Amino acid sequence: xxxxxxxxxxxxxxxxxxxxxxxxxxxxxxxxxxxxxxxxxxxxxxxxxxxxxxxxxxxxxxxxxxxxxxxxxxxxxxxxxxxxxxxxxxxxxxxxxxxxxxxxxxxxxxxxxxxxxxxxxxxxxxxxxxxxxxxxxxxxxxxxxxxxxxxxxxxxxxxxxxxxxxxxxxxxxxxxxxxxxxxxxxxxxxxxxxxxxxxxxxxxxxxxxxxxxxxxxxxxxxxxxxxxxxxxxxxxxxxxxxxxxxxxxxxxxxxxxxxxxxxxxxxxxxxxxxxxxxxxxxxxxxxxxxxxxxxxxxxxxxxxxxxxxxxxxxxxxxxxxxxxxxxxxxxxxxxxxxxxxxxxxxxxxxxxxxxxxxxxxxxxxxxxxxxxxxxxxxxxxxxxxxxxxxxxxxxxxxxxxxxxxxxxxxxxxxxxxxxxxxxxxxxxx
Amino acid sequence: xxxxxxxxxxxxxxxxxxxxxxxxxxxxxxxxxxxxxxxxxxxxxxxxxxxxxxxxxxxxxxxxxxxxxxxxxxxxxxxxxxxxxxxxxxxxxxxxxxxxxxxxxxxxxxxxxxxxxxxxxxxxxxxxxxxxxxxxxxxxxxxxxxxxxxxxxxxxxxxxxxxxxxxxxxxxxxxxxxxxxxxxxxxxxxxxxxxxxxxxxxxxxxxxxxxxxxxxxxxxxxxxxxxxxxxxxxxxxxxxxxxxxxxxxxxxxxxxxxxxxxxxxxxxxxxxxxxxxxxxxxxxxxxxxxxxxxxxxxxxxxxxxxxxxxxxxxxxxxxxxxxxxxxxxxxxxxxxxxxxxxxxxxxxxxxxxxxxxxxxxxxxxxxxxxxxxxxxxxxxxxxxxxxxxxxxxxxxxxxxxxxxxxxxxxxxxxxxxxxxxxxxxxxx
Numbered sequence: 001x002x003x004x005x006x007x008x009x010x011x012x013x014x015x016x017x018x019x020x021x022x023x024x025x026x027x028x029x030x031x032x033x034x035x036x037x038x039x040x041x042x043x044x045x046x047x048x049x050x051x052x053x054x055x056x057x058x059x060x061x062x063x064x065x066x067x068x069x070x071x072x073x074x075x076x077x078x079x080x081x082x083x084x085x086x087x088x089x090x091x092x093x094x095x096x097x098x099x100x101x102x103x104x105x106x107x108x109x110x111x112x113x114x115x116x117x118x119x120x121x122x123x124x125x126x127x128x129x130x131x132x133x134x135x136x137x138x139x140x141x142x143x144x145x146x147x148x149x150x151x152x153x154x155x156x157x158x159x160x161x162x163x164x165x166x167x168x169x170x171x172x173x174x175x176x177x178x179x180x181x182x183x184x185x186x187x188x189x190x191x192x193x194x195x196x197x198x199x200x201x202x203x204x205x206x207x208x209x210x211x212x213x214x215x216x217x218x219x220x221x222x223x224x225x226x227x228x229x230x231x232x233x234x235x236x237x238x239x240x241x242x243x244x245x246x247x248x249x250x251x252x253x254x255x256x257x258x259x260x261x262x263x264x265x266x267x268x269x270x271x272x273x274x275x276x277x278x279x280x281x282x283x284x285x286x287x288x289x290x291x292x293x294x295x296x297x298x299x300x301x302x303x304x305x306x307x308x309x310x311x312x313x314x315x316x317x318x319x320x321x322x323x324x325x326x327x328x329x330x331x332x333x334x335x336x337x338x339x340x341x342x343x344x345x346x347x348x349x350x351x352x353x354x355x356x357x358x359x360x361x362x363x364x365x366x367x368x369x370x371x372x373x374x375x376x377x378x379x380x381x382x383x384x385x386x387x388x389x390x391x392x393x394x395x396x397x398x399x400x401x402x403x404x405x406x407x408x409x410x411x412x413x414x415x416x417x418x419x420x421x422x423x424x425x426x427x428x429x
Numbered sequence: 430x431x432x433x434x435x436x437x438x439x440x441x442x443x444x445x446x447x448x449x450x451x452x453x454x455x456x457x458x459x460x461x462x463x464x465x466x467x468x469x470x471x472x473x474x475x476x477x478x479x480x481x482x483x484x485x486x487x488x489x490x491x492x493x494x495x496x497x498x499x500x501x502x503x504x505x506x507x508x509x510x511x512x513x514x515x516x517x518x519x520x521x522x523x524x525x526x527x528x529x530x531x532x533x534x535x536x537x538x539x540x541x542x543x544x545x546x547x548x549x550x551x552x553x554x555x556x557x558x559x560x561x562x563x564x565x566x567x568x569x570x571x572x573x574x575x576x577x578x579x580x581x582x583x584x585x586x587x588x589x590x591x592x593x594x595x596x597x598x599x600x601x602x603x604x605x606x607x608x609x610x611x612x613x614x615x616x617x618x619x620x621x622x623x624x625x626x627x628x629x630x631x632x633x634x635x636x637x638x639x640x641x642x643x644x645x646x647x648x649x650x651x652x653x654x655x656x657x658x659x660x661x662x663x664x665x666x667x668x669x670x671x672x673x674x675x676x677x678x679x680x681x682x683x684x685x686x687x688x689x690x691x692x693x694x695x696x697x698x699x700x701x702x703x704x705x706x707x708x709x710x711x712x713x714x715x716x717x718x719x720x721x722x723x724x725x726x727x728x729x730x731x732x733x734x735x736x737x738x739x740x741x742x743x744x745x746x747x748x749x750x751x752x753x754x755x756x757x758x759x760x761x762x763x764x765x766x767x768x769x770x771x772x773x774x775x776x777x778x779x780x781x782x783x784x785x786x787x788x789x790x791x792x793x794x795x796x797x798x799x800x801x802x803x804x805x806x807x808x809x810x811x812x813x814x815x816x817x818x819x820x821x822x823x824x825x826x827x828x829x830x831x832x833x834x835x836x837x838x839x840x841x842x843x844x845x846x847x848x849x850x851x852x853x854x855x856x857x
Contacts, residue, residue: 015744018737018840022730029726061609066640069610268610269538269547290800297800298723301462302730305455309734312451316741 005345019313020353023402026302027357031398033299036291038394040213042383049208050110051147054241055275057109058091060084062233062266074265077228084232087262087270088138091239094258096250100239101142104133104230109238110146110210110275111282119193120221122179126193128218129175130210133225135235136165143170143222145238148205151176151183160186160202165224168202174379175219176204199223207380212279213288215382247274303405310346310409318342318417329422338418339411346410347403354399365391434766438773449774452738456778457785459731460828464786466723467824469798472625472815474699479565479622479629482659486562487666488701489515489673490655493690493708494648503708507644507652508637512556515656518672520664525562528554528637530653537633539595540607548594552608553631554641562659563629570602570617578636585613586634592618608633623810625798627702628657650689658695670695705802728832735836739771743844750845751852760845767841772833779829787816
């Protein structure tokens with residue numbers, strides 16, 4: 001049958017040329033459209049290293065000096081600290097709250113658009129790191145609230161009380177490996193660039209992706225900061241509700257009964273926002289959703305084009321070949337045999353076109369440095385950091401989609417054509 | 430003759446329903462996607478309320494300050510850089526200074542009386558010139574002025590929907606409004622602005638306060654503001670641009686402690702829509718190349734699809750063409766016939782595509798207008814002028830013509846190369 005198929009394809013080369021050129025172009029553009037989608041989706045599939053369910057963030061606003069409500073008498077650290085801590089305690093004492101911690105600013109909250117980074121070093125080795133600040137003095141445990149996992153035990157991370165708060169830093173697994181070559185590094189010394197203070201590793205947690213669906217720029221480091229240093233309107237109270245808590249009821253309670261109690265001094269408007277909401281906003285504002293939408297639209301367009309092209313061409317071709325189909329049926333070919341022949345024809349055309357387009361894509365990817373990778377990222381599990389695997393996955397997905405759509409576009413007209421009686425079909429001959 | 434071709438085309442549509450359906454759908458889809466792209470860019474670039482002066486506007490948003498240690502500090506502009514330097518450049522008629530900063534992490538809320546929930550709003554701080562550069566329609570009251578800024582008055586202009594949400598009426602000029610605990614006097618109420626208008630969109634605009642004019646930057650260059658400059662009639666954008674660039678050149682030459690990189694600013698309005706980061710400018714060549722590749726994909730893939738269809742059908746009609754040739758028809762007139770027949774189908778597809786593109790843009794206006802940008806925006810409403818205008822309709826017609834010529838000319842010419850005997854023999 002294969003011989004007959006190749007002969008048929010060759011005999012109809014003129015008609016096949018159009019569909020072949022279209023398939024090569026579609027293969028190329030489809031690959032380009034699917035590539036960023038695969039990057040985003042595969043990154044989103046990697047464990048983010050924290051849990052976003054039932055996680056909330058709360059932050060104060062304050063009247064500033066330009067406001068007519070500004071009260072200079074109450075604007076001192078003692079009063080501000082006292083009001084802030086009263087709010088923290090009120091949240092902590094809510095029966096619905098499971099755990100809490102205070103982050104030093106939005107840059108210390110996952111999926112925030114703010115970012116703080118520095119270079120961290122041990123002796124001469126310098127490594128770029130993202131920094132989260134946590135206010136230990138406000139009580140609670142930020143890592144426990146986020147549910148970071150200990151890289152060694154796999155349990156939820158907790159503060160290490162054996163190392164003084166001011167000196168303690170917690171680093172991510174890959175950062176520990178990059179700096180020390182191992183994760184067993186508790187007690188080892190580190191320091192930030194431009195700051196001579198010696199810090200000690202108090203814990204190592206499993207990799208955290210601080211920006212959802214985006215590959216991380218660097219490993220993460222958590223260190224302590226005082227409330228006064230970070231500012232009372234920058235500090236973010238993060239807390240997790242107990243499982244089974246009615247989130248809507250709690251939000252109502254917070255809005256009407258908890259937040260208004262702290263509109264004293266210069267403090268106003270204790271806001272509440274869920275991590276799910278922060279994540280959604282991040283995906284919207286960082287362009288992740290827009291990129292997905294654009295690529296899906298483009299891929300959908302190319303696929304519909306392929307489908308219509310296949311259906312149209314094969315429909316007309318089947319009609320032209322009704323006589324041939326009649327002869328095939330008259331000499332005993334079953335409907336399935338005829339369908340298989342036509343579908344295999346489409347399969348061969350798509351495969352040849354795909355091979356050509358993938359060779360084209362391979363060259364362009366090479367020219368655009370697709371296969372170049374920063375050695376720092378080589379050990380991360382994200383597919384985007386492994387270009388050969390990425391190329392193979394995207395190519396496989398492109399091929400499967402093209403095959404599926406083109407076979408569907410062929411099967412429908414062929415099946416319809418083979419339903420005609422041999423006598424009717426032979427009239428065409 | 431054309432009438433006969435069109436009548437023949439309509440008969441062929443009735444005879445070959447599937448072919449016609451596939452042809453119209455293929456064309457419609459292609460035109461729809463191309464039109465969506467053009468509508469998005471039209472709304473991004475064209476003069477639309479209240480940014481009717483876009484073609485006569487230069488935009489300066491950010492600078493990158495590099496100190497002697499090669500350390501960068503980039504950000505928006507300080508108020509004094511905007512008002513005292515850029516505002517005094519020769520050829521600048523009016524300057525709009527705007528900032529979207531917030532002192533509170535939770536943004537801005539309108540404080541409502543007890544028992545009512547506060548209303549979250551998008552707020553922009555502006556100078557008095559803002560209302561001259563941008564042409565807002567005032568429903569009641571009037572804009573605040575530079576005199577209000579000088580006097581440090583707290584004045585606000587609010588949009589129609591916010592006025593209705595707060596007071597239930599739009600006739601509220603002169604009344605007071607509390608935002609984050611501060612009282613503002615409402616100067617005026619303007620028609621709502623779509624969030625697609627990136628320079629002007631807001632729900633409330635307030636005067637910039639004296640405190641907020643101070644810059645944390647010791648050289649008084651970096652701050653929280655962007656500026657939009659209207660060019661006077663007796664000057665040109667290029668003249669103003671070179672004036673600004675030479676000012677910064679002089680600043681860099683005379684200053685030893687730092688250098689300022691203005692990243693080829695000020696931009697034309699359309700260029701400024703691609704400036705997402707404060708430390709690097711947009712790569713316009715790359716953006717144009719990407720756009721051309723996308724247009725190529727959207728036009729050529731369906732054109733090839735249609736070429737295949739027409740080519741297959743031309744095989745069936747070779748005999749008909751042979752007979753026409755026998756009676757003296759010239760190749761040109763036969764090609765014209767095929768092109769006209771297909772143009773009828775393409776035109777139907779183009780109308781369907783244009784309608785589809787309008788529907789898609791209207792239904793998904795919340796995100797589709799920002800699909801080529803980084804950020805998303807809610808509150809994006811579409812106005813009649815954004816969709817129904819001669820430019821959009823003209824682009825649809827041109828797209829339709831290109832698609833028709835691309836898809837019909839090549840297969841028609843190829844199949845008409847055969848001689849009469851061969852053509853007649855195909856149906857023997």
